[in-house]
Amino acid sequence: MKISGSSGHKIGGEVNIIAHPKKRKKLITVLKPYLFLSPITIFIIMFSYYPFFKTFIYSLLTVNVRAEIKEFVGLKNYIEIFTRPDFVKSILVTFKFALMYLPLAVTIPLALALIANKKKPFSDLYQTLYALPMAVSMSAGCLIFEQFYQRKAGILNYMLNQLGLMQNTTDINWLNDKVWALPALVLIVVWLHIGFNFMLLLAAVRNVPQELIESAELDGAGYWSKTLKITLPMVSPTIFFVICTQTVAALTMSGPVMILTKGGPLNTTSTLIYYVYTTGFRSTNYSLGSTASIYAFLLTFFFLLINFLYEKKGVVYE
């Protein structure tokens, strides 16, 4: 669109382009920037903006199983979807997940980065160990934890029992328990994301100028006051980045649900995107699925916006 528009404008000024080799060369110079951009632009339109608008349009329509349009209903789907208990529940579950997930997903890697900051004996080794979850894919991680969560043969119940925290080793059936299934998923997703966020934060912590730390030491600052007053403000842009990416990760979480709980028990782990999947693909209700997708988009957008508004207060740039 943009491409033909602006090049057309240029060509309009010049007549007989083809006749003059010099002018043809000029045309190529004008078009060249767009040629370099064209491959990516085609795919961005086809697989980002077009589907996005299509999803939006579908949410305004009723659509049959073969994705054929029945009628235009405006914002009716957006209101009606709230009469579906499954949908309302999925929003609540998503919030509950995010509330449990975010504090852990940010503070654990940050604490690990602070631990690994200084070079000490074995520090290379434990730095590698902290980052290791990065090498594990979501589905492999889920299957490993599923084994830990087993009611009888699982390590978690065994350990809790040995520690005296649980009287009967089969007290909790983690992934099939109304109360514990969601926290069990939180733990998996936190673990899966430790590695990458740890590396990011470690790089940021190591980039804090040594002079600042040293001058604070001369002023008699201890470890905690150095950390709180210098290191944390200096790495706050990276912390902010981690909070943003993890907010999106939390609000769009769905993979572990699909692999481990299928939304159960009693929909206590059915997140918003899992709802999109079940309504859109299992029940092939494309219009409701699309409406839920748009809500998912709005939700992530809204919370990113809040993050960015807060950024002005909390984040220190040099």
Added chain:
Amino acid sequence: MRSKSHQIQKYLSPVLSLIIGLVIAFPVFYAFMSGFKGASEMDSYPPTILPESFMNFANFRQVIFDSLVPRFMLNSLIIALVATIVRLLFSTLAAYSLAFFKFRGQKFMFFFILGTMMIPPEALLISNFLTVSKFGLVNSYMGVMIVYFVSATQVFMFRQNFRTISTSLREASFIDGCTDLMFYLKICIPVSKPVITALGIASFVNVWNAYMWPLLVTNKPKMRTVQVGITMLASDDPNKGILFAGIAIILVPSILIFAFYQRNLVHGISSGAVKG
């Protein structure tokens, strides 16, 4: 007070740090150990960590010779490799345009590309699935990889990187008859090798680890990717030892990549390369 806490830190903290590290890495260790276990060992009480025998290769043998896991790995390898190469090509070309040319709509194109970062891919699943099935690409490599060809993050990173190449160098080489395509191939790409490696690896791992999209666009067992296939293995065989042998095998490539590039990644991340 200060020297005391220093003393404690000196002796206690490395040991404690190491213990924390072992706890974090434990699931990986456990997966490899469990590959050697028989069915009864997986269900035993109390649960065991180490296998009875490290010489029990039956699970691994079955996964390698008698399951679809090697095929899954081949599928994932092809998809991740081609998607990464195409992605790198598209992003470097776009970044070249944004970094070196002055043209109408330049700002618009920049934000047009970065704007895709605002749309979570999960919200596009239904529409993209309909598009791909309309093209008849369900159960094909192309159908899986086609949604991974664009990475706005990569465009941004490469643009930053290309901007460090001096414009006077470009002007000088153009006087000597160099063209944009030659400059792109002979200067920009070689100069950006470290960034290409870092982003390429991150992208390969991302696509290799993808789950939701490959699950939707493939339903023939032979076309499954590793991540989807391994969860099928879980439901196919009641013997958990075989499942864990499969998990161990599919973890090997990403752990090898991780081991080789962990150090470079810290460096790459701190110099601005965030993710693929």
